[in-house]
Amino acid sequence: xxxxxxxxxxxxxxxxxxxxxxxxxxxxxxxxxxxxxxxxxxxxxxxxxxxxxxxxxxxxxxxxxxxxxxxxxxxxxxxxxxxxxxxxxxxxxxxxxxxxxxxxxxxxxxxxxxxxxxxxxxxxxxxxxxxxxxxxxxxxxxxxxxxxxxxxxxxxxxxxxxxxxxxxxxxxxxxxxxxxxxxxxxxxxxxxxxxxxxxxxxxxxxxxxxxxxxxxxxxxxxxxxxxxxxxxxxxxxxxxxxxxxxxxxxxxxxxxxxxxxxxxxxxxxxxxxxxxxxxxxxxxxxxxxxxxxxxxxxxxxxxxxxxxxxxxxxxxxxxxxxxxxxxxxxxxxxxxxxxxxxxxxxxxxxxxxxxxxxxxxxxxxxxxxxxxxxxxxxxxxxxxxxxxxxxxxxxxxxxxxxxxxxxxxxxxxxxxxxxxxxxxxxxxxxxxxxxxxxxxxxxxxxxxxxxxxxxxxxxxxxxxxxxxxxxxxxxxxxxxxxxxxxxxxxxxxxxxxxxxxxxxxxxxxxx
Numbered sequence: 410x411x412x413x414x415x416x417x418x419x420x421x422x423x424x425x426x427x428x429x430x431x432x433x434x435x436x437x438x439x440x441x442x443x444x445x446x447x448x449x450x451x452x453x454x455x456x457x458x459x460x461x462x463x464x465x466x467x468x469x470x471x472x473x474x475x476x477x478x479x480x481x482x483x484x485x486x487x488x489x490x491x492x493x494x495x496x497x498x499x500x501x502x503x504x505x506x507x508x509x510x511x512x513x514x515x516x517x518x519x520x521x522x523x524x525x526x527x528x529x530x531x532x533x534x535x536x537x538x539x540x541x542x543x544x545x546x547x548x549x550x551x552x553x554x555x556x557x558x559x560x561x562x563x564x565x566x567x568x569x570x571x572x573x574x575x576x577x578x579x580x581x582x583x584x585x586x587x588x589x590x591x592x593x594x595x596x597x598x599x600x601x602x603x604x605x606x607x608x609x610x611x612x613x614x615x616x617x618x619x620x621x622x623x624x625x626x627x628x629x630x631x632x633x634x635x636x637x638x639x640x641x642x643x644x645x646x647x648x649x650x651x652x653x654x655x656x657x658x659x660x661x662x663x664x665x666x667x668x669x670x671x672x673x674x675x676x677x678x679x680x681x682x683x684x685x686x687x688x689x690x691x692x693x694x695x696x697x698x699x700x701x702x703x704x705x706x707x708x709x710x711x712x713x714x715x716x717x718x719x720x721x722x723x724x725x726x727x728x729x730x731x732x733x734x735x736x737x738x739x740x741x742x743x744x745x746x747x748x749x750x751x752x753x754x755x756x757x758x759x760x761x762x763x764x765x766x767x768x769x770x771x772x773x774x775x776x777x778x779x780x781x782x783x784x785x786x787x788x789x790x791x792x793x794x795x796x797x798x799x800x801x802x803x804x805x806x807x808x809x810x811x812x813x814x815x816x817x818x819x820x821x822x823x824x825x826x827x828x829x830x831x832x833x834x835x836x837x838x839x840x841x842x843x844x845x846x847x848x849x850x851x852x853x854x855x856x857x858x859x860x861x862x863x864x865x866x867x868x869x870x871x872x873x874x875x876x877x878x879x880x881x882x883x884x885x886x887x888x889x890x891x892x893x894x895x896x897x898x899x900x901x902x903x904x905x906x907x908x909x910x911x912x913x914x915x916x917x918x919x920x
Contacts, residue, residue: 412499412506414514416492417533418484421698421745422663424536428478429489431496436472444477447485456518457494464522464570469501485697488527491516494569508576512544513537522569526550531662534558544582553669554662557655561585601644601819604637607809611638614800614911616822619645620829621890622844624731624753624795628914629802630767635756638802639712642754645823647830648675653708656748660707664700678709684718688726698738698745703730706751716757717787724792727753731795734847750847760784767803797846797883798911829893845890850882857885863905870909884908
């Protein structure tokens with residue numbers, strides 16, 4: 410007898426509706442799963458059998474054929490357990506075949522029938538909702554993942570036996586509005602830029618980077634506050650919009666990193682991988698790829714501390730995502746694209762000992778010239794050219810450390826950043842652009858208008874600084890952001906001058 414349930418397959422972030430078809434017929438007892446299943450799905454027949462029998466239900470002693478349609482696409486994941494089990498129970502008349510029409514079913518089964526949490530529930534449900542499905546059965550542990558979706562009715566299941574009883578008694582679906590999230594703990598918001606002593610140029614660079622979504626490179630001696638400054642950047646970033654929050658939540662759901670807190674859906678991601686991180690961990694990978702660090706930084710910040718210590722291959726991989734806003738990984742199973750529109754913030758020392766060019770810090774550089782140059786050359790010119798702002802972080806003076814700190818600086822800077830972001834949101838309404846950093850070269854002349862004096866200065870700077878076309882565009886985009894912070898429609902001379910100032914490094918020269 411034939412029965413069918415509906416679920417989904419997640420490949421990267423691509424979602425495909427899957428029909429689980431089960432046919433039970435007379436013959437020697439056997440279970441065959443077809444439709445390009447992976448090893449975890451092939452093993453599900455043993456989990457499903459044990460779960461059904463251990464919950465007092467009847468497993469058919471017949472020939473059972475399970476088809477995952479469409480059969481020409483690969484499937485993987487343990488979330489097929491529950492739809493397979495319910496389809497088997499429907500094919501043996503233990504459940505009414507009409508009870509689960511137009512219902513999406515997702516869940517992993519343990520041997521005792523418990524329904525366990527699975528990864529990727531949010532992107533799967535979002536896509537199937539677009540297809541017209543509005544009834545879902547998912548594990549209770551995945552309840553919080555649907556907290557931001559509307560127009561859905563859900564059944565949250567803990568174990569197979571109780572779920573079957575609900576279905577037999579005409580299952581009642583719960584409105585999605587009843588789901589709540591845990592409040593953020595106070596410790597999550599204690600770090601802010603008020604902690605930075607002195608370093609006004611670094612604070613200004615952080616403000617500009619946050620306002621326009623720009624990439625930032627900080628260079629300075631050890632202990633000058635580069636890492637501390639980068640880790641306080643999230644305190645001045647605006648909260649995510651609903652659309653941005655859903656994009657980020659989908660990526661984290663697929664990676665199994667989504668957290669049931671309100672702050673998770675509001676605060677922008679901040680990722681700081683160690684310099685031993687591999688290229689696959691940065692981009693994402695595996696036989697069927699999962700999101701990597703650059704995708705987990707989507708709409709947020711990717712911080713690379715001690716930049717020259719990273720493997721050069723890993724750093725060069727960043728070049729394409731920084732330009733395109735996405736990373737594409739090709740495998741035998743197909744090509745997978747992950748969004749990667751992030752701010753790259755990097756920190757480094759000027760040389761192996763850390764003091765070259767910063768002798769005013771009280772230390773003398775102990776490195777030979779060839780050591781300094783070899784250290785600098787670990788970072789390629791094309792990668793440096795993709796950084797929008799360069800800033801030097803110098804030694805903090807005693808007076809700065811002991812001076813009374815302002816307690817309202819973070820709120821003021823965040824208000825300035827939010828104001829600039831709102832100006833950009835209005836300017837780019839109806840386009841795919843969200844921040845100035847995302848302006849494409851074809852739109853530079855439309856959005857980055859210079860006054861006459863600024864045009865003269867830009868022409869001279871282009872020649873003297875030997876700028877590439879990319880460098881020229883990035884200076885204009887930074888100047889556009891500075892003008893937005895100043896609520897100016899036109900990029901004026903002082904806006905451009907400040908942008909040019911943040912494009913110069915005095916103590917980091919490549920050969």
